[in-house]
Amino acid sequence: MSTERDYVLGTHDEEIERLGLQHRVWLPRASDAWRRAGFSVGHTLLDVGCGPGWATLDLAGIAGPTGRAIGIDRSRRFLDAARARAQPIARVAALLKPGGTMVLHEYVDYRSWRISPPRPEFAWFVDQVIASWREHGGEPDVGMTLPQWLVEQGLELRELRPLADAPQPHEFVWRWPHAFVDVGLQRLVDLGRVTRERADGVTRAFRESQATPGAFSLNPTVLEIVAVKR
Numbered sequence: 001m002s003t004e005r006d007y008v009l010g011t012h013d014e015e016i017e018r019l020g021l022q023h024r025v026w027l028p029r030a031s032d033a034w035r036r037a038g039f040s041v042g043h044t045l046l047d048v049g050c051g052p053g054w055a056t057l058d059l060a061g062i063a064g065p066t067g068r069a070i071g072i073d074r075s076r077r078f079l080d081a082a083r084a085r086a087q088p089i090a091r092v093a094a095l096l097k098p099g100g101t102m103v104l105h106e107y108v109d110y111r112s113w114r115i116s117p118p119r120p121e122f123a124w125f126v127d128q129v130i131a132s133w134r135e136h137g138g139e140p141d142v143g144m145t146l147p148q149w150l151v152e153q154g155l156e157l158r159e160l161r162p163l164a165d166a167p168q169p170h171e172f173v174w175r176w177p178h179a180f181v182d183v184g185l186q187r188l189v190d191l192g193r194v195t196r197e198r199a200d201g202v203t204r205a206f207r208e209s210q211a212t213p214g215a216f217s218l219n220p221t222v223l224e225i226v227a228v229k230r
Contacts, residue, residue: 014186016052018179023054025176026105029163029224030055034062036159037101037226042066048092049073089146093153096229102155108143108162108223113177115217121205129184132193143223155227163222169210177217181206 039045041064047056050071060069096102110130115122133140147157167174185202188194194202209215 014183018183019051020054021179022176025173027055027058030103030105031058033103033105033224033226034059037103039063039101039103045069046092046095047071048089089149090153093150093155093229096155098229100229101158102150102225102227102229104143104146104225104227105163105222106143106146106225107140107220109221110140112164112218113220115206115209116215117209117212119205119209121202122209125181125185125202125206128188128194132188132191143225146223146225147227150225150227154230156230157225157227159224159226161224163224165219166216167219168216173219174210174217177219178206178210 039059039062041062043063044067045059045063047053047059047069050056050073053071056069056071063069092102111126113126130140139145147160151157165173169178181203185194185199189196189199210217
């Protein structure tokens with residue numbers, strides 16, 4: 001189900017492809033969280049913010065022929081806007097039966113995204129992403145407030161885990177931030193926030209940094225939340 005609404009990161013084909021890569025990078029952790037949450041055959045599993053449905057298909061495989069997976073999206077791929085989140089979270093919480101479990105992976109410290117060797121152009125880019133999110137009514141660090149919202153909606157927090165990676169360029173997980181640099185910069189150019197010249201400078205700085213022996217990316221910190229309906 002979707003209502004087309006523009007999103008700061010866009011809903012174009014390149015972003016759909018990037019979300020597929022993001023899904024593949026995060027699938028091992030998501031699958032582990034789903035297992036610990038008790039997701040199983042015969043369950044009804046709701047994928048809120050399903051985007052193009054990458055995770056929804058995996059959840060359908062878990063639910064099996066006697067269960068079902070339902071995807072909901074508003075073309076806001078990460079559902080990152082705090083105000084936009086409050087109502088959907090409340091509706092999902094109301095749908096959960098007592099004992100029902102919710103698993104969330106949300107940014108909790110987006111500014112922790114850094115590269116080594118550091119480049120000021122890249123730090124500036126991260127600041128622009130954060131500022132653009134907030135100008136559009138969103139909050140990149142929505143994970144800082146979600147636990148409180150969940151408790152207010154009658155859920156008990158079972159687990160809170162910060163997740164962070166520091167991959168080197170030859171590692172698969174590194175491809176996730178790499179893909180976002182190109183897509184995110186292009187989106188900022190399309191929005192008129194960043195000039196093409198400045199965007200090209202960020203791309204060069206990122207590539208030069210990550211071509212250095214011993215280089216790595218410290219990816220944005222994500223908070224894993226497992227909550228159970230009382």
